[in-house]
Amino acid sequence: MCEKKRVGLYERFGFIDDMIIVDKFSEVAGDRCKTILKKKNAIIVPHGTLISQMSSDEIEKIETPIFGNKWILRWEADREMKQKLMEEAGLRTPRPIKSKDDIDGLCIVKLHGAAGGKGYYLAWNRESFEEGAKRLVQQGMIRGEQDLYIQEFIRGVPAYLQYFYSPVTKSLELLGVDRRYESDIDGIGRIPARQQLGAGGEPSYTVVGNIPLVLRESLLDEVYRMGEGFCRAAERLVKPGMPGPFCLEGVYDSEGKFTTFEFSARIVAGTNLYVDGSPYSGLLYDEPMSMGRRIAREVKVARKKNRLASIVT
Amino acid sequence: MCEKKRVGLYERFGFIDDMIIVDKFSEVAGDRCKTILKKKNAIIVPHGTLISQMSSDEIEKIETPIFGNKWILRWEADREMKQKLMEEAGLRTPRPIKSKDDIDGLCIVKLHGAAGGKGYYLAWNRESFEEGAKRLVQQGMIRGEQDLYIQEFIRGVPAYLQYFYSPVTKSLELLGVDRRYESDIDGIGRIPARQQLGAGGEPSYTVVGNIPLVLRESLLDEVYRMGEGFCRAAERLVKPGMPGPFCLEGVYDSEGKFTTFEFSARIVAGTNLYVDGSPYSGLLYDEPMSMGRRIAREVKVARKKNRLASIVT
Amino acid sequence: MCEKKRVGLYERFGFIDDMIIVDKFSEVAGDRCKTILKKKNAIIVPHGTLISQMSSDEIEKIETPIFGNKWILRWEADREMKQKLMEEAGLRTPRPIKSKDDIDGLCIVKLHGAAGGKGYYLAWNRESFEEGAKRLVQQGMIRGEQDLYIQEFIRGVPAYLQYFYSPVTKSLELLGVDRRYESDIDGIGRIPARQQLGAGGEPSYTVVGNIPLVLRESLLDEVYRMGEGFCRAAERLVKPGMPGPFCLEGVYDSEGKFTTFEFSARIVAGTNLYVDGSPYSGLLYDEPMSMGRRIAREVKVARKKNRLASIVT
Structure with a gap:
């Protein structure tokens, strides 16, 4: 289509x-x-x-x-359901900060119901929180501070984990890892601190692409455990669970621990990097296995085994 | 050779x-x-x-x-001809800033006729412009402010779009996307702001490599339109146009819009990433298609069809 | 195992x-x-x-x-032996700074015998050096400044050069290039200077992954010369030399010069990027040549030629 x-x-x-x-x-x-x-x-x-x-x-x-679970897409779309599913999966998520008076370190301020990170800003104390809120009110993006919520900012580096779960073989596969390429936040590191301070300006988080990466091998075990935890939680909370592609999106901190911000319960853009397979699909398949081919393969296998009902909703 | x-x-x-x-x-x-x-x-x-x-x-x-159009290489080499061709192609280019008194935001200051970004600096007001100019005079790199020109600095993330245009099949192909890896500008993000300010120093933009990336799929349409606009403009301004490989080099801003700084009217270094094909060549070819192989293929096809004259100058 | x-x-x-x-x-x-x-x-x-x-x-x-040279692993583990081997190889290494009074620019302060960069910090003058040392004492990580040593900080961009040396064919092969992905240092560039200064905090250098890259082609000649210098130095200092995989780890500065911080005298994690070959292996082999396959190939060829003794210790 x-x-x-x-x-x-x-x-x-x-x-x-x-x-x-x-x-x-x-x-x-x-x-x-x-x-x-x-x-x-x-x-x-x-x-x-x-x-x-x-x-x-x-x-x-x-x-x-629909390939996968169409009922889980509501859990992806709704912030509170999303948080509930991530918690049920045992995933570490950013700590919510109840009040501006509790800010005591870098935090990210988000808009209820906002699309795509627009208006998000970083604050580190009550004053910087209020300053950002005032700017958003002036821009007409919020009515007041009540439209904002505050999360702990996880210091670390972003990583997006691309999984595929097959209910037919009951196996989970990590098929790729990437990081997003966001404008202009991934460009401000190319502006020296002095010029940043001189020129001012607020960053934005518009996704414009993806960069491939692999993870330190010792992290893979937890990557699989997180993915399996997610599949099991999905099976409990939203039947039939999480057949097909999904993605956990978060940050690795300085202890090598992963904090999950978001999930996508369907194919994601980062898989475009791996049209001819990824370093991870290469460990599992002897042919170039893109996420698209993996989906097609699942359909073929499920049909052959008379299991189509388990992979579509 | x-x-x-x-x-x-x-x-x-x-x-x-x-x-x-x-x-x-x-x-x-x-x-x-x-x-x-x-x-x-x-x-x-x-x-x-x-x-x-x-x-x-x-x-x-x-x-x-010469494979491609040797006459267009003059348009690549000359700053004013380059600008003219980019405008004729309908490409968004950075706004020139006429006078230091007009600076009201981050801008990049360049040297007339300079090679490879040497001496370029960022300024955000009249004072920081003059300070940079004074430094360059002291270093003997310029005689005075008249040797400088000022451009709007586009906040965003760099992307290099690798195209191939075949006059034989009259089709344009996007064969890869990358970003440059520049020293030390791509390293300063690894120095915290406090240390940057403490230690001082001016960044440089020496290309040392390339990093692969893919674009958000919704950007591809404009990528093709820009490439086609470039080919048509080349046909109008510098016959026979733009057969073969070329590259548009610019920045995606926070609206997902691309501003072009430069073009290369020939094969570029970033294609070295894709010796075995890229995610984009994989959408077009069932075999690993590097830019080098694509050029060889074009020669073979053109010879067979008696069209060699259309791909060399 | x-x-x-x-x-x-x-x-x-x-x-x-x-x-x-x-x-x-x-x-x-x-x-x-x-x-x-x-x-x-x-x-x-x-x-x-x-x-x-x-x-x-x-x-x-x-x-x-053991595939490769098990005796050289001691040279990898011991800071002074490591430095000696790098110097014997003719590699440029960061200038040691004898005393905190000699600091006159950005430098990195390291802990004697520390593991994995923990506690490292950047200083730019005597005051910032002492402030960092005091913090480490308070954290119980060092007893005093005598536990620290200071190195020039090389401004530039990191690159990891993955080599394979075959004593059977007496040839050196560059099989891949990557950069590490470190938390949270590779994330601080995503925090604007103002927020960094407001929130404070010290970066860390925990390796969580690797990102692929290729080098500017004109740098490849020196890459091979450095690798060969390393192999020859290893032959002189620690018999039988450097058969098999190794990695030079450093930074390209704004002149395109490489300064080596470390070497690994064995297979490294960055090769995980190239399970299906790299842009560099593609120049040497007509099949996907990972570092793992290259090792297996060497064993097969050496056995056939009765040269196993030259590749194991």
């Missing part, structure tokens, strides 16, 4: 056999798409753009089979 | 069939090389080192066929 | 034919392992974790053949 404005782009890639052109992705739930997809015996693989354009209610009403 | 001092290095690589050894690359235009190259029925693929060692006049006088 | 706590992890990877399970790696020198390994006609490929868990004396007493 392709948005009309992007047809020109995707026509460049010869590996695409067929396109259903839509004005916007929400049409996927409509009769026209439903009929075409049914005729093609299709499975939808939901991506970030699709789910960002639809409400959880709309997604859940899609009648075409 | 290999500089004598590098023969030892390139002899290590078994895939090199033949070497013509020169003291310096400018010999390529001389009778000895011309005769050898003619006998071998050779096509020259110009790289950054070759063109940095020759004037545009010298390059244009080379009689051996 | 696998530590008991990691068996679950390594069982995930189908390419592992056999595991000898140990409580800790030092058991490799014990009778049980020796007997099993002898029966299997095994060669040990030592990695960083193995040698970090054993003293040089213990390593040298291992009777199972």
Whole structure:
């Protein structure tokens, strides 16, 4: 399925056999798409753009089979459900800071219901918190401090862990690791401190790409334990669990401990790095195994074993 | 063709069939090389080192066929022609700042005719501009402020877009994306602000390598549009246009918009990352497609179709 | 050989034919392992974790053949021997600063006998040196300033050069380049200067991963010269020299010059990036050549040529 404005782009890639052109992705739930997809015996693989354009209610009403668990996408979208699932999974998450009076170190201030990090800022004490809030009020982004919540800022380096869980083989696979490339926050390190202070300005966190990385080998064990904890928690809280691709997104601190900020319960953009396989897929497969191919493989295997019901919702 | 001092290095690589050894690359235009190259029925693929060692006049006088458009290399070398071609291509470029009195935010101060970023500095007001100029005068790098020009500093993250345009198939291909790895500017982020301020020092922008990356998928459409705009502009301004490899070099800002600083109208160093193909070549080809192989392929196809004249100058 | 706590992890990877399970790696020198390994006609490929868990004396007493030179591992472990070997190899190393009164620019302060960068700090004058020392005393990490030594801080960008030397073919191969990904030092560039200064805090240098990179092509010649200098120095100082994998670890400065901080005289973690080969192995081999496969290949070739004695100790 392709948005009309992007047809020109995707026509460049010869590996695409067929396109259903839509004005916007929400049409996927409509009769026209439903009929075409049914005729093609299709499975939808939901991506970030699709789910960002639809409400959880709309997604859940899609009648075409969805690869993975469409019910868990609501847990990805809702901040409190997301936090609950991460806690159930035993993941370390950033400490919430109840009040501006409790700030005693670097923290990140976020907007309730904000999209994509817009307006987020760093503060280190009550004064810097209030200053940031005042700026957001002036910009009309919030009504007042009550629209903000504060989290401990985890000092460390970002890492995104790309998993695939197969309910057919009951096995979890780490297929890649990356870090996001964000503008302009990943560029401010290229501005010396003196010039930063002289020129002022607030950073932003717009994702523009991804950079590949591998982890220190001794961290892999915990990576698998976190992924398995997530799958088990998903099975308990939102049936049928977490079949297919998902991603844990966080920071490694100076003790080599991982704190999870977010999860994506579906394929993520960082897998674009590994169209021909990753260093991690190379440990598991003797052929280039992208996340896309892994999904296709799962469908084939599940069909053969009459287990399609366990991988779609 | 290999500089004598590098023969030892390139002899290590078994895939090199033949070497013509020169003291310096400018010999390529001389009778000895011309005769050898003619006998071998050779096509020259110009790289950054070759063109940095020759004037545009010298390059244009080379009689051996050159892959791509040798006339456009003058547009790459000359700052004003470069700007003109980028504007004709509809590319967003940094805003020039006419006078030091107009500085009202972070800007980058460059030297007319300087090589490789040496002496460039960041300023944020009249005072910091003058302070930098004074330092350069003391270092004997400029005579006075008249040797400087000022550009808006684009806050964002760098990205280098590696394209190949085939006049034979009339198609544009994005074959890779990277970012440069520059010393010491990409190291200062590893010095805390307090230590930076304590120790002082001015950053430099020496390219020492390249890091692979992929872009957010929603940016790809504009990437192709920019590349096509560049090809069309080249066709209008400098015949025969832009056959072969080229690179747009710039920064993604916090809106996900790309501002182009420079272009290279030939193969670039970042393609060294993708000797076995890139995530982008993987979308287009079922075999590992490096930029080098893509060039060789184009020569073969063009010869077969009797179109060699369209890919060399 | 696998530590008991990691068996679950390594069982995930189908390419592992056999595991000898140990409580800790030092058991490799014990009778049980020796007997099993002898029966299997095994060669040990030592990695960083193995040698970090054993003293040089213990390593040298291992009777199972060790790939590479087990005697050089003492030179890797001992700071003064390490420095001596780097100097013998003609490598540029950071200038030691004799006294806190000689500090006149950014320097890094290290602890005698410290593990993994813990406690290291940056200073730029006598005052900042003393302030850091006082903090370490308070934290109980040192007794006093006499436990510290000072080195020039090299401004630049880190690079790790992964080599393989074959005594059978007498050839040196560059098989990959990476940079480490360290927490939280590689994250502080994502904190604006103002917030860094407001919140305070000292960076740490915990390795959590590796990022791939390629070098500017004109730097490769020196990369090979440094590697060869290292091999020749090893042959002179610690027989039989440097067969197998090793790594030079340092920084490229703004002149494109490399300063070496450390070496590893064995396989390193950064090679995990290149399980399917690197851009550099691609220049040398027509098949995906990881460092692991290169080692296996060397063993096969040496056995065939009756040269096993030259690659193990």
